[in-house]
Amino acid sequence: MSVRVTDVYAINDPDIVAEDFNGQVVILNLSDGHYFSLGGVASPIWAALLDGHTPQAILGSIAASQPGLRDSAAQFLDRVLELGLIRPREGSATPTGPLAADWSGEAAQIEVFDDLAELIFADPIHDVDEQAGWPAPRPDR
Amino acid sequence: MAGATSRPVTAEQRLSPATVSQDGLAAYAGRLLEAARHYPRERLQRRSFAMPGLDLAVWFASPELADLCAAMLLQQDRTAASPHRAEVFALDADADGWDHPAGWDEHAGFSSREFSQILAAAGRRGFYHHDAPSWQFYDPADGFGVQSLPSGLAMPPWEKASPLRLFLHWAYAQAGMRLTHAATLGFDGRGALIVGASGSGKSGTTLAGVMNGLASVGDDYVAVAQGNQVTAYPVFRQFKQDPSGLRRAGVRLEAIPDSRLNWHGKIEFDPAGLAPGCIADQLEIRAILLPHVARLERTRIEPVGAREAALALVPSAVFQLPGDAEEGFRFFGSIAKRLPAYRLHLSEDPREIADTIAPLLSPEAGHFR
Numbered sequence: 001m002s003v004r005v006t007d008v009y010a011i012n013d014p015d016i017v018a019e020d021f022n023g024q025v026v027i028l029n030l031s032d033g034h035y036f037s038l039g040g041v042a043s044p045i046w047a048a049l050l051d052g053h054t055p056q057a058i059l060g061s062i063a064a065s066q067p068g069l070r071d072s073a074a075q076f077l078d079r080v081l082e083l084g085l086i087r088p089r090e091g092s093a094t095p096t097g098p099l100a101a102d103w104s105g106e107a108a109q110i111e112v113f114d115d116l117a118e119l120i121f122a123d124p125i126h127d128v129d130e131q132a133g134w135p136a137p138r139p140d141r
Numbered sequence: 142m143a144g145a146t147s148r149p150v151t152a153e154q155r156l157s158p159a160t161v162s163q164d165g166l167a168a169y170a171g172r173l174l175e176a177a178r179h180y181p182r183e184r185l186q187r188r189s190f191a192m193p194g195l196d197l198a199v200w201f202a203s204p205e206l207a208d209l210c211a212a213m214l215l216q217q218d219r220t221a222a223s224p225h226r227a228e229v230f231a232l233d234a235d236a237d238g239w240d241h242p243a244g245w246d247e248h249a250g251f252s253s254r255e256f257s258q259i260l261a262a263a264g265r266r267g268f269y270h271h272d273a274p275s276w277q278f279y280d281p282a283d284g285f286g287v288q289s290l291p292s293g294l295a296m297p298p299w300e301k302a303s304p305l306r307l308f309l310h311w312a313y314a315q316a317g318m319r320l321t322h323a324a325t326l327g328f329d330g331r332g333a334l335i336v337g338a339s340g341s342g343k344s345g346t347t348l349a350g351v352m353n354g355l356a357s358v359g360d361d362y363v364a365v366a367q368g369n370q371v372t373a374y375p376v377f378r379q380f381k382q383d384p385s386g387l388r389r390a391g392v393r394l395e396a397i398p399d400s401r402l403n404w405h406g407k408i409e410f411d412p413a414g415l416a417p418g419c420i421a422d423q424l425e426i427r428a429i430l431l432p433h434v435a436r437l438e439r440t441r442i443e444p445v446g447a448r449e450a451a452l453a454l455v456p457s458a459v460f461q462l463p464g465d466a467e468e469g470f471r472f473f474g475s476i477a478k479r480l481p482a483y484r485l486h487l488s489e490d491p492r493e494i495a496d497t498i499a500p501l502l503s504p505e506a507g508h509f510r
Contacts, residue, residue, distance in 0.1 A: 014467065015254070017466075017467050017470045017471075019451070019455075019470065019471070019474040021446070021447035021448040021450075021451050021474070021477060021478060022446060022447050022448070022478070024446065024447070024448040026448060026451050026452060026455065026474075028455070028456060028459060028466075028470055030254060030459070030466045030467065030470075031252075031254040032254070033456075033460050035452070035455075035456045037448060037452060113452070113456070115338065116456050116457065116460045
């Protein structure tokens with residue numbers, strides 16, 4: 001699944017919530033228990049995307065500043081769409097600020113955590129081991 | 142507070158379907174809440190619990206459940222009323238005129254998120270336990286809740302050490318506080334939240350601390366408020382630890398009045414019986430600690446950033462308790478931003494662990510970011 005480079009995207013609320021921790025973004029999917037940590041230039045890309053900049057503008061800016069980071073940036077944008085963290089925004093949007101001129105940093109990364117997802121996905125009728133306690137899933141599942 | 146009048150429960154009010162699915166969930170919640178509001182109070186036993194920041198009144202059908210809650214909830218020694226109140230009816234099918242809880246329709250599938258969303262859309266909170274089966278519903282608009290069990294103590298075994306946990310969670314959320322899945326240690330009124338995945342050493346670190354001169358307000362769930370400062374309060378009386386962990390902390394099992402293993406192979410005990418005075422009334426939280434069982438010769442302290450603290454604190458706090466998830470995310474995210482955080486690579490020496498933690502709680506060490 002790839003982003004449309006000329007589209008504008010929004011966070012896929014209400015199930016997706018995100019917070020910036022000193023320039024490092026943590027995202028929760030409240031519907032399935034997955035959570036995510038953004039590394040490298042992924043956090044500023046995320047911020048620019050949600051501010052209304054198109055993938056085309058973001059990737060162009062990165063290519064001009066740090067060409068070596070462009071591919072990871074493009075993969076990151078596709079990945080957040082694939083994970084359901086963003087959705088195309090209806091109507092137009094005007095960014096509140098210009099794109100960063102300097103994209104120095106590590107390649108964009110997204111770390112996916114699923115250790116708590118089992119708590120959400122477990123079918124309590126069949127999957128929960130009473131000895132371990134709800135909502136711990138049975139170890140054989 | 143609702144439910145000021147008592148009148149007999151009508152047949153319509155007692156009507157429980159054999160099963161409930163997504164389609165009938167909101168209506169069933171409304172029906173149970175309404176039936177509880179009108180349940181004859183003279184058949185019930187009322188207990189008041191002066192919890193931190195919350196006056197909780199519970200009407201019990203089961204004397205055994207009333208005694209369990211009185212034993213497990215740690216009340217404040219105060220006479221002044223709290224501005225926040227909640228009222229819960231704890232009913233069961235043995236109570237005259239109260240129906241057996243409906244079961245969940247197995248053919249309908251079950252999603253915790255969908256369950257919470259349906260109830261939230263109706264202005265309610267709730268939880269369903271499949272094995273009993275049993276229900277808990279709460280109306281935050283007036284702080285009124287109902288628990289419907291098959292019989293007096295027919296609840297999941299893990300709920301018995303922290304009864305009424307979900308009602309406290311929902312009531313605290315409404316009061317701007319949060320019930321938090323974290324352990325705590327403190328010294329001289331200042332403290333730390335101890336967070337991390339299961340098995341990371343939260344309870345062991347807490348026990349090492351209280352057995353060596355530190356205080357605590359809980360090793361599993363605590364109530365947290367934040368304004369100018371972050372403050373943690375005790376809610377449940379007991380700690381849990383497995384026998385080997387107790388021995389590592391220097392506890393003789395014979396010193397524990399009831400050392401039977403619980404459903405999870407752990408002994409539940411009142412820490413004040415082992416270390417008198419160890420439970421503080423409250424702790425001003427100055428740091429977040431992320432323990433790591435490393436079995437080092439000496440405990441090593443590693444400062445970590447807000448993201449690491451958030452990853453250890455926030456998802457667990459949000460996903461462990463149903464309802465009010467986004468508000469919880471913002472609440473705990475704010476705490477992770479405010480407080481310094483340290484990863485503790487632990488030794489196996491409980492005294493050395495306590496001696497390492499204490500300086501982190503000194504007035505000079507703890508500060509907001």
